[in-house]
Structures are given as C-alpha cells and as structure tokens.
Amino acid sequence: MSSTRPQLRVAVVVGSTREGRFAPVVTQWLKGHLSQRDDMTTDVVDLAETPLPTTLPAFGRPPAPGTEEALALVSPRLAAADAFVFVTPEYNHSFPASLKNAIDWHNEQWHAKPVAFVSYGGLSGGLRAVEQLRVVMAELNATTIRNTVSFHNAYGMFGTDGTVDDAQVDTAAKALLDQLAWWAHALRDARATAPYAA
DSSP states (O other), X not given: OOOSSOOEEEEEEEOOOSTTOSHHHHHHHHHHHHHTOSSEEEEEEETTTSOOOSOOOOTTSOOOTTHHHHHHTTHHHHHHOSXXXXXXXXXXXBOOHHHHHHHHTOSTTTTTOEEEEEEEOSTTTTHHHHHHHHHHHHHXXXXXXXXXXXXXXXXXXXXXXXXXXXXXXXXXXXXXHHHXXXXXXXXXXXXXXXXXXX
C-alpha cells in the first residue's frame, strides 16, 4: 500500500449510542484493518462520546446555547476527513437516530467525499440500514462505496479478543478499503482542482 501521495484522512463515524452497544467491538475490528494500511490515518468519531443536540434551530435562527461547543468536537474532524466509514447497527429496518442527527447537523463536510459502510445486526446484518444511508448521503452530495462489510448475527462472530475467524470477512474489508482509497484520492484531487459546487 505504499504511495507517494499524502495519506488519506479517514473519519470512522460510530453511529450507535445505546447502552450496552456492540459498536466498540466492530469499530476495534475495523481499526485493526485500517492500521495495516500506510495510505490512511484514522480518526474515530464516536457519537456516544461526542453527543450532539437533538433539536435543530429554525432556519435563520441561532442554535441553542451549548450547540457550538458540542459541534466543535465533531464538525472540524468531519471537515478535515477525506473519506468516511460509518459503523452502524440496524434498528427497525433503519439506522440509529444519533447517526441521522449527526448527518443533519452537517452539510458541506460531506460534499464530494466517499462514504463506506460497516454494518452489523441479526439476520440482515444491518444491510437495510445501509440501503437507507445511501439515499441520505446522495442527497448530501457524497459518494457511497458499492462494497460493504456486513456482520450477520454479529454477536456470535467475534472472539473474546475482538477478532473474526473468517477469511472472507478480511477479504471484504480489504476490498472495501481499496475502493474507499480509490474514490478518496480521486475526489480529493478533484476538489483541489476545482471547488465542489453543490
């Protein structure tokens, strides 16, 4: 993975905030794959650790007190990212409200940047959440990566050390990150040539 180009800054956005969540296990697994690459640096934006207000201000009105301080812990990190990986479970055939809230608080931070998905859950493995996220991110002028990594019946897949004993999962992770890198380089170069017009 050696490259003469500057490293890509990848923000891993962890969507679940519920008590007893499984997201840290999946995120740690993903970080292991990201750490094997010399073309990417990783910033984990865990929405449980950096909660955002749940009430958006009316158009033209200032945000509620404390909003700017909360956003300051998240917004600059999203703006600095060249690419994103969303780690999401599936709740009721969709993705968590905390993730939608974080998406809605931002706009230009997503423009002309690639988004990959690592999902987990029961029988569907979170794929229905990913399907809906693709539609949302298209509206925000982001490019979603075709490949995903999906953990079906995730709670039984991970060992006590957080690893997954499945060569196909490792292959899927590499394909996902390779696609993400291709799009991230292409879109970063394009943004440097001409500002993206939404």
